[in-house]
Amino acid sequence: xxxxxxxxxxxxxxxxxxxxxxxxxxxxxxxxxxxxxxxxxxxxxxxxxxxxxxxxxxxxxxxxxxxxxxxxxxxxxxxxxxx
Numbered sequence: 001x002x003x004x005x006x007x008x009x010x011x012x013x014x015x016x017x018x019x020x021x022x023x024x025x026x027x028x029x030x031x032x033x034x035x036x037x038x039x040x041x042x043x044x045x046x047x048x049x050x051x052x053x054x055x056x057x058x059x060x061x062x063x064x065x066x067x068x069x070x071x072x073x074x075x076x077x078x079x080x081x082x083x
Contacts, residue, residue, distance in 0.1 A: 024053075024060040044069070 027045075031038045042059070044050035049072075051065035 023063045025063070025066060027059055030061055030066060
């Protein structure tokens with residue numbers, strides 16, 4: 001739980017320092033870019049993995065929130081063990 005709070009605070013700090021003209025993306029745009037369904041993107045938002053802003057019933061994702069999400073998904077390559 002503490003690590004999640006730290007990640008959220010780091011994300012908020014990064015987005016606050018972003019320019020006011022930050023680009024916002026729709027769930028559909030993120031889904032197309034990631035080649036997943038909008039339902040998957042909504043799930044990421046609801047699970048707290050992808051930050052978003054909710055305006056009424058509509059979500060918008062800032063560039064910095066999407067970038068942070070991608071950074072957290074990065075996996076280091078592992079080599080197969082050869083015998």
